[in-house]
Amino acid sequence: MPTVKDVAQRAGVSVATVSRVLNNSEKVSEQTRQKVLKAIEELGFKPNLLARNFRKDKSNLILVILPTIANAYFARVVKGIEDTARKNGYGILLCTTQNSPEIAAEYLKLIEKKQVDGAIIASAKIEINFCKDLDTRRIVQACEFYPFLDSSCVLIDHRKAFYDVVDYLIKKGKKNILCAIGNEDIPSEFERKEGYRKALEENGLQFREENVIRCSYGWTELYEKLKNLCCLKKYDAIACSSDLMAVGAIKAAKALGLKVPDEFSVTGFDNIMMSRLYEPSITTVAQPMYSIGEKAAQILIDTLESPGAFKKQKIILPHELKTRESA
C-alpha cells in the first residue's frame, strides 16, 4: 500500500507538502497541488482511517460540556446549539461532568486530540488549574462565565436578573425576604446574591448574610431546610436560584400551613416546564435558553470556519421576569 512518502517521492515534493495538500492548506501553489493530486491518483493512495482526521484536520463535531442533563434547563440550550450546528454541517456531542472540573478538563482534551473541533462549556464548573494551555478560540462559554478562561461567552446578566425578581417581591409588599442560592464559587450564583443584596439595599431594606440559604438546585434540600427552620413564619418570601428549589420552598410552606403567595411568596429561576405546570405556577426568570445556545454555537462555528477572523466576544442576552401565581 502506498504511503505519504511514496506520494511525496513521485510528486517530487516533501512529505510536509503532501500533508498540506491533504490538509487543504492554502500555503500550497495550485501547480504543486495538482502535482500531488496526480501522484495520489496514480499510486492509488488512500489516507487510512486514522489519517482521516489529520487529512481534513476537522471532525465537524462540537463538544458541549454540561454539568448534568438531569436539569431540564439545559435541554433548550442544547437544542439551540444543535440546530445551529446542524445547519452549518456540524454534529454535536454532549458530555456531563457532575460539576467536576477534573472531568471537564478530561473532556476538553478531545479538542487537542482533534476528536472535536471545539467546545461549548454550558454551565459546567471549570477551574483555573485545569484551563492552562487551552486554545480559547475553540471554546465558548454559555450561561456561565468564568473570567479566568479568556474565551467568548454568551449569557444573561445574572445580577440584574436576580435584582429584578427581588425588586418585584418588594414592590408586592414583601419585606422579609430569604434568598436561596447555590455555591458562590459559581460566578452566576455570586452575581445573583449581589443582585439580591442590591435590590434590598436600594429599597431601604437591610441585607443579612444569615438570610442567604445555600443549597443544591434540586427541591429536596431546600424543602428540608425550610421545613426545619422553626422561624419560617417570620419571613414572607423567598427568591430561589432554580425552579426546583422553588418547588421545595412551596412544598415546605404548604407543610407549615402557610398560604402561597399571600403569606409566603416564592420565586424560581430558569422557567423550566415545571414552573408553568406546577400548582401554583411559579413566578420565575426566563433565560433565553435557546438563543444562548444558538448564539454560542454561531460564534464558535464562525471562528472554526475562519480562524483568522477570531475576535473574542461577550454577549449579554436579555432575561424576562415571568410573573405567575407563586409570587
Add this chain to the structure above:
Amino acid sequence: MPTVKDVAQRAGVSVATVSRVLNNSEKVSEQTRQKVLKAIEELGFKPNLLARNFRKDKSNLILVILPTIANAYFARVVKGIEDTARKNGYGILLCTTQNSPEIAAEYLKLIEKKQVDGAIIASAKIEINFCKDLDTRRIVQACEFYPFLDSSCVLIDHRKAFYDVVDYLIKKGKKNILCAIGNEDIPSEFERKEGYRKALEENGLQFREENVIRCSYGWTELYEKLKNLCCLKKYDAIACSSDLMAVGAIKAAKALGLKVPDEFSVTGFDNIMMSRLYEPSITTVAQPMYSIGEKAAQILIDTLESPGAFKKQKIILPHELKTRESA
C-alpha cells in the same frame, strides 16, 4: 524524532510487531515485547497525537445515542451508564437524534472511525436501512429493542408493564379506559398497546381501536386532543405512555370539570420527578432506569475488554407500578 520504523530496526523486529506491542496485542511473546519496549525507551520514541488511537486502538469513550435530553426520563439512564463507564475507565459522549434514524446512523459512524469504542442506543429510533454493516458487538440497545439490529439489549417488558397498569385501573372499577401512546413503529409503543388490549380482553372488556390516541410524549398535544374530545365524559380513565402525557390528561380533565381520580383516573409511565411532585401525584410505571443504564454499560464494556468472550444478551429488568393520587 524517531519513528516506528526506527524502533522496529533497533529491536530487530518488523513494524507490524512494534504496532502489536503498542496495541497491547496478545500475539507477541514476552521476550519480543521486552525488546521492543527497550528500543522505545532507548530511542525516546513517542507515539504522536494521532497515532494514539492507533496505538491503543481505543478511545476509551462510549457513545450514548438518545432521542432527546428534554425528557427527564433519560437523565437516570445516562447516570447509570456514566457511573459504570467511569468505574471502568471510560468517558461517555452523548448525542441526540430528535428520533431521526439518519442522524443516529451518522453518529454510529463514530464507531467505525474509532472516535468511540462502542455505543449504547438508548431509545433513539433506528431504521433497518441505516443499520447494515454495523459491528453489533460494539452496540447495546437500552430501554428499547429493535430486533433487526442483532445486538445485546437491556429493557423492561413493556407489554407486561402496560398490562399491569390497565389491569390496576380495571380492578379499581374503571370500565371505559382510553389509551394514549406514541407512534407504533416504536417497538415499545406497539408492545404497550398490546398490553392494553390484553388487559381489557382478559377482564372481559372490549378493545376498540378508536380508544387508542396517538400523540407526542409532551403534555400539550394530548391536552388539546382530550379537551376537544366532546365525549370525554363517557370515559372514566386513561392510561398514558408518558408522565407528561398524564399531566396533559389531568389538565384536560380539570378544564372539563372532571374530578381526578374519582370521575377520571389518569396513569403515566416512566416515574419522572414531576409525576411525584405534581398535584395530584401521578400513578405511573417506574422503569429501573439507573439499572438499565448500568447493565447496558457493563455488557458493552465487558465485550470491549474481551471481544473474544462476546455473547449476545437480552436482559429484561423488572418494572414497578407506583400507585399515587391520580388513579
